[in-house]
Amino acid sequence: MSKPNARNSQKTPCEQCPLRPLPHFREFKPEELSFVSRFKTGELVVDAGATVLVEGSHSAHLFTVLSGWAFRYKMLEDGRRQILNYVMPGDLIGLQGSLLGEMQHSIEALTPVTLCVFERDRLPTVFHNHAELAYDLTWIASREERMLDENLLSIGRRSALERAAYLLAFLYDRSKVLNIFPNGAATLPLTQQHVADTLGLSIVHTNKTLKKLAEKTLIRWADRGCHILDDKGLRQLSGWEGFKESKRPFI
Amino acid sequence: MSKPNARNSQKTPCEQCPLRPLPHFREFKPEELSFVSRFKTGELVVDAGATVLVEGSHSAHLFTVLSGWAFRYKMLEDGRRQILNYVMPGDLIGLQGSLLGEMQHSIEALTPVTLCVFERDRLPTVFHNHAELAYDLTWIASREERMLDENLLSIGRRSALERAAYLLAFLYDRSKVLNIFPNGAATLPLTQQHVADTLGLSIVHTNKTLKKLAEKTLIRWADRGCHILDDKGLRQLSGWEGFKESKRPFI
DNA sequence: CGGGCCCTTGAATTCTCTCAAACAATGTGG
DNA sequence: CCACATTGTTTGAGAGAATTCAAGGGCCCG
Numbered sequence: 336m337s338k339p340n341a342r343n344s345q346k347t348p349c350e351q352c353p354l355r356p357l358p359h360f361r362e363f364k365p366e367e368l369s370f371v372s373r374f375k376t377g378e379l380v381v382d383a384g385a386t387v388l389v390e391g392s393h394s395a396h397l398f399t400v401l402s403g404w405a406f407r408y409k410m411l412e413d414g415r416r417q418i419l420n421y422v423m424p425g426d427l428i429g430l431q432g433s434l435l436g437e438m439q440h441s442i443e444a445l446t447p448v449t450l451c452v453f454e455r456d457r458l459p460t461v462f463h464n465h466a467e468l469a470y471d472l473t474w475i476a477s478r479e480e481r482m483l484d485e486n487l488l489s490i491g492r493r494s495a496l497e498r499a500a501y502l503l504a505f506l507y508d509r510s511k512v513l514n515i516f517p518n519g520a521a522t523l524p525l526t527q528q529h530v531a532d533t534l535g536l537s538i539v540h541t542n543k544t545l546k547k548l549a550e551k552t553l554i555r556w557a558d559r560g561c562h563i564l565d566d567k568g569l570r571q572l573s574g575w576e577g578f579k580e581s582k583r584p585f586i
Numbered sequence: 587m588s589k590p591n592a593r594n595s596q597k598t599p600c601e602q603c604p605l606r607p608l609p610h611f612r613e614f615k616p617e618e619l620s621f622v623s624r625f626k627t628g629e630l631v632v633d634a635g636a637t638v639l640v641e642g643s644h645s646a647h648l649f650t651v652l653s654g655w656a657f658r659y660k661m662l663e664d665g666r667r668q669i670l671n672y673v674m675p676g677d678l679i680g681l682q683g684s685l686l687g688e689m690q691h692s693i694e695a696l697t698p699v700t701l702c703v704f705e706r707d708r709l710p711t712v713f714h715n716h717a718e719l720a721y722d723l724t725w726i727a728s729r730e731e732r733m734l735d736e737n738l739l740s741i742g743r744r745s746a747l748e749r750a751a752y753l754l755a756f757l758y759d760r761s762k763v764l765n766i767f768p769n770g771a772a773t774l775p776l777t778q779q780h781v782a783d784t785l786g787l788s789i790v791h792t793n794k795t796l797k798k799l800a801e802k803t804l805i806r807w808a809d810r811g812c813h814i815l816d817d818k819g820l821r822q823l824s825g826w827e828g829f830k831e832s833k834r835p836f837i
Numbered sequence: 838c839g840g841g842c843c844c845t846t847g848a849a850t851t852c853t854c855t856c857a858a859a860c861a862a863t864g865t866g867g
Numbered sequence: 868c869c870a871c872a873t874t875g876t877t878t879g880a881g882a883g884a885a886t887t888c889a890a891g892g893g894c895c896c897g
Contacts, residue, residue, distance in 0.1 A: 407735075409735060409736075409738075411739070411744070411825055415744075417738060417742040417743045419738050419739070430724075430728060431728065431731050431735070433728055433729075433732060434721075434724060434725050436830075439732050439735060458721075459717075462717040462718075462721045462724075466710075466713040466714045466717075467713075469713050469720050469721075469724070470685075470713045472724050473681075473685060473713075473727055476724055476727035476731065477681060477682065477684055477685050477727055478684075479731055480682050480727065480730055480731055480734065481682075481684060483731065483734040483738060484658075484660060484670050484682070484690060484734070485660075486738060487737060487738055487741065488662070490738065490741050490742050490786065491668040491741050491783075491785070492662060492666040492667070492668045493666075494852090495852080495853080526874090526875065526876090527876070528875080533742075534742075535743060536853075536854090537853070537854055537855075538875095538876090539854075539855080539878090540852085540853055540854070542876065542877065542878085543853095543877090543878090546877085559862090559874095559875075574662055574663055574664075579687075746885080777844090778843075778844070779843080787886090788885065788887075789843095790845090790846090790886075790887080791884085791885050791886070793844065793845065793846085797845085807844080810843075810844095
């Protein structure tokens with residue numbers, strides 16, 4: 336486990352947030368925006384591979400991902416690891432598992448990540464003075480549940496091939512609306528070990544399964560990442576219908 | 587899929603709620619109690635085996651379980667079923683998956699179930715006028731996430747025997763604080779098919795796995811249910827530490 | 838008494854894991 | 868620039884886990 340190597344940098348005002356103009360996110364009223372801008376106390380930059388939060392710790396902060404990818408995971412005592420979900424720009428970190436109290440999972444950066452930092456102990460202000468934002472928080476928690484439900488269905492009941500196809504389609508679906516693939520070609524910044532730990536498979540079998548997907552020209556694995564060639568084909572193979580999500584809130 | 591066979595019966599006032607006095611739940615202020623009592627519009631009784639909510643439907647209601655057991659599940663097109671979580675007295679139904687919009691999962695009663703009914707479209711009132719209750723809603727969503735995280739870890743990374751032990755310990759842990767085992771002997775009202783669909787295993791292999799737990803005198807399967815003989819042994823075998831939960835809110 | 842539901846068991850097959858080894862790409866220190 | 872270590876990917880083979888198929892038994896209820 337490497338050190339966070341965290342640097343507090345100057346703060347990007349929320350009014351100039353590069354994510355907020357995206358059509359994927361709901362619009363904010365000016366007063367909401369100004370409150371969030373005051374709620375945000377700083378920024379945190381984390382290296383790829385570094386740990387953002389550790390299971391069992393108490394974190395005084397909530398984070399919103401400004402850029403980069405990360406993942407949430409839990410481990411068993413003997414080292415077996417299960418990746419629970421992935422975190423991308425616009426996602427809130429720190430709400431999952433508990434509002435207060437110990438973190439029930441760890442978070443690790445997959446790429447260099449920039450985080451907006453919020454003080455957890457100012458949450459009551461949100462609930463008392465900003466009902467719409469409080470509603471958004473619950474909505475966000477509910478969205479996370481929906482993803483976990485899907486992942487649970489997948490791991491529990493889909494075959495290895497369907498599972499892999501689902502995961503890649505899922506990550507593609509989430510990321511494509513975030514304008515993070517400038518050249519158009521979607522590359523997921525994962526290793527096969529991450530895929531294995533998400534699907535609940537061994538790395539050897541994961542490799543053989545991904546190879547089958549590549550043989551069907553649904554994906555191509557290269558340059559330490561997964562290139563999505565045919566997202567529709569992946570969804571079809573997995574029997575997953577994709578997200579039915581219009582605009583979503585983000586804080 | 588059988589019909590709900592739902593009956594609206596007379597309403598138990600929240601002031602006389604049999605669950606609220608339990609030490610497991612946090613105390614309510616009088617005004618919170620009176621608001622919830624007005625928020626509650628009725629009661630619904632559902633037979634064992636009946637479907638409470640169906641995936642894809644729009645439900646105008648939220649429910650709190652007053653008595654009985656149920657479970658949330660999702661299905662693939664070809665009929666494979668994954669049970670996502672169980673629902674017991676004090677649990678809120680209808681928050682998972684989406685605040686508004688289509689249900690993303692179905693719910694089925696395991697025993698006869700009595701539900702307190704709330705109007706979903708009065709949720710904004712909660713957020714605007716009852717910040718503490720709004721906070722509780724988010725807390726409840728967060729608790730559900732924690733359980734889903736644990737279940738995901740279990741299905742993804744635990745062996746069949748560990749998984750079964752975890753599930754039974756988990757259900758026992760949740761139910762023991764609810765005062766629903768009057769005689770002291772804990773019996774979980776499940777069939778082995780339910781266990782199989784929760785663990786992501788076939789029914790045959792589930793049966794053989796449960797038999798091993800019985801041989802270790804951790805459980806006894808009889809009378810259409812699972813008798814917990816040694817919950818500490820189950821936790822130990824599964825490597826699960828149990829809930830670290832003090833008082834919890836409920837609505 | 839028959840039918841349905843649930844539990845149980847055995848056997849063959851399929852899937853997935855572990856072990857083992859090798860290769861490619863990258864980065865580091867000399 | 869090369870030697871070397873590290874990380875990530877690939878492949879084969881044997882062992883182990885879990886599935887499907889098949890059949891039988893117990894119990895409750897109409």
